[in-house]
Amino acid sequence: MAELQGRVLKNYNGYYYVQVDGHTEPFTCKVKGKMKQNRFSLATGDMVTFEANEKGEGMIKKVLARKNFLLRPTMANLDLFVATFACAAPDFSFLLADKLLALAELAKIPAILVLNKVDTAPAGLVEQVRSVYEPIGYEVFTVSAKTGSGVDALRARLRGRICAFGGPSGVGKSSTINAIDSSVELRTGAVSEKIGRGKHTTRFAQLLPFDEGYIADTPGFGNLLLEGLEPQQALASFREFAVYEDGCRFCPCTHTHEPVCGVKEAVAAGQIAASRYESYLAMLEEIRLIKEKEGRK
Template sequence: MSIGQGRIIKTYNGYYYVDSGIDELVTCKVKGKLKQIRFSLCTGDIVEFETNHNGESMITRILPRRNFMLRPTIANVDLIIVAFACINPDFSYLLADKLLVLAEQAGIPAVICLNKIDLAPAGLVAEIEAVYKRAGYEVYAISAQQGINVGKLKDRLYGKITVFAGPSGVGKSSTLNAIEPGMQLVTGSVSEKIGRGKHTTRFAHLLPFAGGYLADTPGFGNLNLEELDDKKLAACFREFAGFEDGCKFTPCTHTHEPICGVKDALAAGEIAQSRYESYLTILEEIKSKKEKDGRK
């Protein structure tokens, strides 16, 4: 009997594929007494396992997580790349902001990746960059097809466990292929009829890269955040914090209150209109869900 430790890089049909840093991946199942944890195991978990004389490996323990995201379901992440195209499909401020809220809620650093800049109308890239740089986020404007600025993004990922998250059709798989051609991920074309790409990634999995891992995750076009506490939502819009001292009430919802530093900053152009509108939309989604469920 030998004992090992490693990271789950893929799960499938009750099997867990563990990178122990030695030779090939170890294919594991869950030990009988730990069956109750089976459904909580996910990609990114660090586990201990035992291998018997027949070469069968069983997971015996999950090590504590540094962080966790439910959608996409993954643990122990260093960086989230919020990946979007400038065009085809069109950039969605609301969906980008929802993904950033998820990152802020999980306490994971996030950066924006804008793909297909070679196809973007004049001024569009600068417009999107301005919104998110003002909010305090790094923005990487690239063309995976042309190789523009891919090297800069690759340097940012070095040695980290990185999640690529975004809707289908924006070129996540193409971007990963541009960063590391040996990955040879499947890429899909965007349907002109619906403006969304066919899902070419079905399961979250980690790809070893430059001392770390890259994660390609299932695309998603409609992200719901109703489970988030509405009173904590403002904290997920990081640029609000610098203006909340101007709010008369604590807590302040930054909606109907007569004296509000955030609304004053919005009027002065110090907070982007699109970001504030996303905040209001997400806040309403959360409140509507709570009312429907009878929660306070």
């Protein structure tokens, strides 16, 4: 039996679909029991070696070292994370955007922000989002999967890379990928009219070959919980805070209750966006509550 090496495109119906360079169709593979026990030991995007039989079915033997790993959505070896939100239905949330960007930052994966449904944007929202994120190095792409506006610029940014879209359910991740790549037809689903939430249409992550690279569609989330995160990690995920820490009297400083704090001064002076600082405080509080609950168990 020949040993082959390839990339896991998706995990579906008990099979891993593994793409090998030079083959048009992915191989359908199974894994040994040992690997199955840890559900994060094999992720979409992983490079694996496997043994294939004549029918093209394989048995995965080894997962190669990862360049990076993102837990939510669960993906390995990304060049770019595309944090996707809608301008409306569901409404943009600064807190959710900061949480999602934080997870990419901690995984050391470059991230961009996509604001979809720009055809429905309330006045001033796009400018407000740009003013918060562009100064701290996040590119903001405004698009409409519906009208096609902004799609060309985003497509050009993704070319030749391994990119994953992530974001709340219903923001239009699958719709945007359909607009970027006319050869795919991902299923999309209406947003509930009453509560403006998506209906979790996409059920599994999958990498789609695209222009010398890959684009991954992933299942949207309702809420994004910060289980397993430490307060210091929440702090480290706010990339713009560090330069102001010279002004803190205490070291380490949590930038909450301490007197003389460079970060709080920067917030007061408008150098750090108030929404980012509020997100940081909300994330600390969420982590505190999770730990309190765990302590009670």
